[in-house]
Amino acid sequence: GENVEQHPSTLSVQEGDSAVIKCTYSDSASNYFPWYKQELGKGPQLIIDIRSNVGEKKDQRIAVTLNKTAKHFSLHITETQPEDSAVYFCAASRTDSSYKLIFGSGTRLLVRP
Amino acid sequence: DADVTQTPRNRITKTGKRIMLECSQTKGHDRMYWYRQDPGLGLRLIYYSFDVKDINKGEISDGYSVSRQAQAKFSLSLESAIPNQTALYFCATSDLNRAGANVLTFGAGSRLTVL
Numbered sequence A: 001g002e003n004v005e006q007h008p009s010t011l012s013v014q015e016g017d018s019a020v021i022k023c024t025y026s027d028s029a030s031n032y033f034p035w036y037k038q039e040l041g042k043g044p045q046l047i048i049d050i051r052s053n054v055g056e057k058k059d060q061r062i063a064v065t066l067n068k069t070a071k072h073f074s075l076h077i078t079e080t081q082p083e084d085s086a087v088y089f090c091a092a093s094r095t096d097s098s099y100k101l102i103f104g105s106g107t108r109l110l111v112r113p
Numbered sequence B: 001d002a003d004v005t006q007t008p009r010n011r012i013t014k015t016g017k018r019i020m021l022e023c024s025q026t027k028g029h030d031r032m033y034w035y036r037q038d039p040g041l042g043l044r045l046i047y048y049s050f051d052v053k054d055i056n057k058g059e060i061s062d063g064y065s066v067s068r069q070a071q072a073k074f075s076l077s078l079e080s081a082i083p084n085q086t087a088l089y090f091c092a093t094s095d096l097n098r099a100g101a102n103v104l105t106f107g108a109g110s111r112l113t114v115l
Helices: none
Strands: A004-007 A010-014 A019-025 A032-038 A045-051 A056-059 A062-067 A072-077 A086-092 A107-112 B004-007 B010-013 B019-025 B031-038 B042-051 B054-057 B065-070 B073-078 B087-096 B102-106 B110-114
Touching: A004 A086, A010 A019, A019 A086, A019 A107, A032 A062, A032 B102, A045 A056, A045 A062, A045 B102, A072 A086, B004 B087, B010 B019, B019 B031, B019 B087, B019 B110, B031 B073, B031 B102, B042 B065, B042 B073, B054 B065, B073 B087
Parallel strands: A010 A107, B010 B110
Antiparallel strands: A004 A019, A019 A072, A032 A045, A032 A086, A056 A062, A062 A072, A086 A107, B004 B019, B019 B073, B031 B042, B031 B087, B042 B054, B065 B073, B087 B102, B087 B110
């Protein structure tokens, strides 16, 4: 079955710097890759997603890139702000079974003011 | 009011006790899920349901059972709790967005401690 590895487990950046979180997946048939953000005391919330027919997707300060050949995908946050501090989860699934998301282990991002 | 409500938010119990975690939603979604979150392990799927008559096992269903009492209600039971079931449990619902992606809406979580 699918396995998703996520790195780093913790990341500390200065406000205004960029942050990058990386994930690798094992199932070459996976074609849907969402990212969820979990703030303290809350459930995860979808912030951006990408399909395998797209190499990059941007939404304001966040972007996701996908390398299908290497089975890597990454989350990029530019101009980080304190409110970006949270735990971020990547996930992967096949669109024909997208209800079976396999999540990475999470990255705790701390943005220092 | 939250779209997905979980009760209780926190529970401490003893080994061998029966525990039920409840979830209700106002999203009108047919699909509902129970996930478990452990430090360093991310979120793992316990059970999922596509409608009232449809229940499916996820990655880690052993030691758990579920009941879909209505479209809006999905409960998770631990018949005889054990310490390694100490975790943060999330209920979620989902619907397909315009791009056909299955987008999850999570509750705030139920923290369970088994002594």
